[in-house]
Amino acid sequence: MNTPPWPPGAERTDGSAVRIGALVPLTRPGWVEAGRHLLAGLELAVGEVNDAGGIAGRPLELVVRDTAADPQRAAAAVDELAGLGVAALAGEYHSVVARAAAARADALGLPFLCSSAVLDALTEQPTQWVARLSPPQSRGWQFYADFLLAAGHSRIAVATQPSVYWASGTRILRDYLTPRGGTVIELDMSTLTPTAVCDELVGHRATALLLLVGHPEPAVPIVQSVRRDQRLAEVTIGAPAGQPEFAEWATLLGDDGAAVPFLRYRPERLGPVGTRVETTLRERLAAAPSFVAFEGYDTIAVLADLLRTHGTDRARTAASWPRVNVAGTRGQIRFSRVPGIDVWQWAVPPIQVVDRDPANPDRFRIRHAG
Incomplete structure (x- = not known):
């Protein structure tokens, strides 16, 4: 009442x-x-x-x-x-x-x-x-970019949709990776099908694909298409926005949803x-x-x-x-007050890059911590 x-x-x-x-x-x-x-x-x-x-x-x-x-x-x-x-x-x-x-x-x-x-x-x-x-997104996504570089990825594709949030994430990744020898290839999901994404990955010789898209659509069909394309067996799929954290991800994708690194804000x-x-x-x-x-x-x-x-x-x-x-x-x-941020900010929340363990998708593995 x-x-x-x-x-x-x-x-x-x-x-x-x-x-x-x-x-x-x-x-x-x-x-x-x-x-x-x-x-x-x-x-x-x-x-x-x-x-x-x-x-x-x-x-x-x-x-x-x-x-x-x-x-x-x-x-x-x-x-x-x-x-x-x-x-x-x-x-x-x-x-x-x-x-x-x-x-x-x-x-x-x-x-x-x-x-x-x-x-x-x-x-x-x-x-x-x-x-x-x-x-702030800049801190978390730069941390994720460090993880990609440490894992040997320099040609990184991002599947993205029109959104202030996704555009900001793409910009952060590009601005951080380019001076460090990385290349960010943008794939517009308003014009591409999941199958066409696979062809783009092959054509651009990308070694990682980041999902900057909504869940479950089109994230789930993209993952399924990439996992089933033998040409892309060595491509890492990532989801910095954290989609694999939730049970629905594992329910919809099963084993295909494992080994998809994402950002998680908690300590080890x-x-x-x-x-x-x-x-x-x-x-x-x-x-x-x-x-x-x-x-x-x-x-x-x-x-x-x-x-x-x-x-x-x-x-x-x-x-x-x-x-x-x-x-x-x-x-x-x-x-x-954190430089560049106009609100009061908890300056040091913990950040990890985590994925679901392929041997047991209900268990999380810490891939990068700081």
Whole structure:
């Protein structure tokens, strides 16, 4: 049940719930499985906060809105949630959606802790209202490029679709690889079939193909075509955006989905907080929790700490990002101003390149860590 809105930034002292708005992709064309993991992490942390006494004795309430990977729908949800009096916003997985939400949050003066979107340009200008847990795309994808170079790949094809996110990823890879002797060959999936991709790989003598496309379409048919083409038996397929992290990938592709390296934002070994949370999330999800679920949990852990320490006034919350020092599931979380990034940023979230083990596709192998 929705409670009446109150003036932006106002404190409530009547014992009513402290509300956090959650933006999550829960229906197509959003990545539903990622949204389910994100929401599981958010909800687990809210439950633990309330079990520990809430926010100064007031219960913490999550008000969830489905973005369905639609930027306009997300912006409208931010307007609605602001009117409902939420103390802050949390969540979102898709970068182009998070960017729309961040713009509205900045305009409305509503604190937004972005859980999982990586696009560097999350806002068009520096803002005090937005912070982010996941690493910026430039850091993660340059790390992935180092992995490719170390593995001996210099002719790298990218199968891509029209998108700000994919275009940004292609640019990061090209700018980083070209001065180091690499070549990036762009394959436009708006004009190519999966079979034609195979011919392009042969013609360009590419040794790696990166999937900068949607999942399951056209990612799954591309993988199947490449795996079945004997000319491409030595070609590495990669997915820096993390599609193979989720169970749906393994379900749809089986053995074909193994040995596809992707970026994962967690350490090699979890600490006490991460180990405890992983156990509970595994039970809730009936599957191994992805790094996205950990990002959801950490989002609420940070916001709850801010609200307990500094109160629920929105301006005070936004002014307190640089004071955050929270033990998260994947390390100690602190925010700073990172050069080239216009939001408050957790500067050192852990990054790995991981794939599914061909001998056991349910098990992950760490290929590159830092």
